[in-house]
Amino acid sequence: MSEKPYVPLPGCITRLALAAAVIVSLAGVAARAGEDSAQKIEEGKKLFHARCGYCHLVGGTGTIMLARRLGKDRSLLEERTDLNADYIKKITRVGINGMPPHNRIELPDSELDSIAIYLTRPASARTTDADAGKGGTP
């Protein structure tokens, strides 16, 4: 019967290398998560333009109504940083003022989730977005 020889842990340099490897590995996970997240945000942006763009891009009726109610600086949903996902989802389903509710056939929950992810994206995922709300077609 053979036994594995005892191999003592190498010195501190090796420990540092291991720690570094762990960090690199974690960073890889974070990078992948970042890519996933960026993809979801991009998906949400496309859906926002397709499903909400009828009214909520520059010059749209929703934008005009919001400007009247909340002021011009809060009228473009894409530029807002004060929205939260639950609020977005609720308002989309029940409607608000002139905006009718959206049902789960025209806008399934999965698509609404993506739109909410896009509208609540972190500051780091926001570009200067000079063309926010101007690009794309509904």
Add this chain to the structure above:
Amino acid sequence: MKLVLPPRVNEKSFQKALDAFAGVVGKQWVLATDEDRDTFMDYYAAGDADQHVPSAAIGPQSVEEVQALVRIANEYKVPLWPISRGKNLGYGAAAPCMSGTVVLDLGRMNRILDVNERFGYCLIEPGVGFFDLFNYLQQDKIRLWMSIPANAWGSVVGNALERGYGYTPYGENTRNICGMEIVLPNGDLVRTGNGAMANSASWHLFKYGFGPSWDQLFCQSNFGICTKMGMWLMPEPEATLGLNIQLPNPDDVGWAVDELAPLRMRGVIEQSPSIGNSLRFVASRTQRSEWYTGDGALPDDVLMDILRKNNLGWWTINLRLYGYDEVNEAHARIVKEAFARHTKQEIEVVKWRCGDPIENSGAGVPATNALQIINWRGGRGGHLGFSPVLPASSEHVLRQFHSTKKRYEEIGVDYYGSFTLFERYTTNVNMMVYDRDDTALTARVRALFKVLVADAAKQGYSEYRTHLSYMDDVALTFDFNSHALLRLNETLKDALDPNGILAPGKQGIWPRALRTERA
């Protein structure tokens, strides 16, 4: 909204039907929670949304699924209310006429199946919206134009089936229908016109087929479910020439109609110009409280003050000529001469030539901005439209205008009307705008609507389209020979739909088993 069961169906049977529907489309596409039902209610209702409560909604994706759902509906006697995209705003939106009806939402059937530039038509499914078709034509640089209504959120097919209209020479969308595919109330599948020939080379070219022509029987009716529609599109013209004019006095609408109607009939003007009172413009840009806070109808002196401050006339006319540049110029001279016989008002001229930005073309670019008017009263806005059809002459137009405005004032609603000129008739859209939470105002709106239907009928004027709550009222105004047309419609209904499962009450047509539900 809590579940309201359809007549003749108990809860157990209803649940079995829902399970069977889910077996066809998948559970995800059968919606039956309280919150789901709310999303299919008439959101803009003037206090009567609870008269039209859906019990559930189903979202099929293919014609085969629609056929299977219809067969199940027959088995359980569960009524279905087909919608294309459910944006029939002001007329009931996605809600059914009879409470308890299951909404059959065709929004997932949204394919553009064919666009033929040479022959100028498309073949589309009911879920295709005006934005979708517009973007498709633009992206592929297809030189065909659509006819787009003021609020373009809805379905191209749905708008044509409801006889909606836009503002190009192809304005009457129902006239552009050329061949449909229909699921009948028994689940059978039929194609109209030349589509009845399996290998037809001209399904979307020749409207009539052989023998009786059925396309219009499936418009504003409950005889079948349209799953495909052929529709003619307008070839892009070389140029357009817009003429916009303000008319200062209320009675100017009379001479304007007398001058423009013959030009429309002779083809000098090929599209349908709209003569709208200028409150339309004001209501889409401002709110009533900025001008007046009193109750009742907006007084004339306040309106005149608003118009003066906005440099507007009492009426605004926007008309546009389409075609070859030289012809447009010649026709513009004729139109200007007609105006010059009555007014020295300046005419704004807007010219577009092929290749210029489409926004200025008069092609119609889809938008939803017309919805701005519902903010006029503030709060949670809504609107309802009363739209009788009159002969295009000053005698009729002035009588109807004064009579309608007087009713608005008596009952206490702001007058907001327009006359859209077709070859021989004019459609007089009278809008009622309200805050849905102002119950006194919505009660007045409902009362006004009933009075207007009765007044118009006395003059021989019928509506071209109406809200769910008034379908029976309007159907009953067609009273020749003790409502012979209704008898014919219901004879046909009973023959095609013996179980009465398709859109009971639509346009006042009720199946035998549910006639006790008539309002």
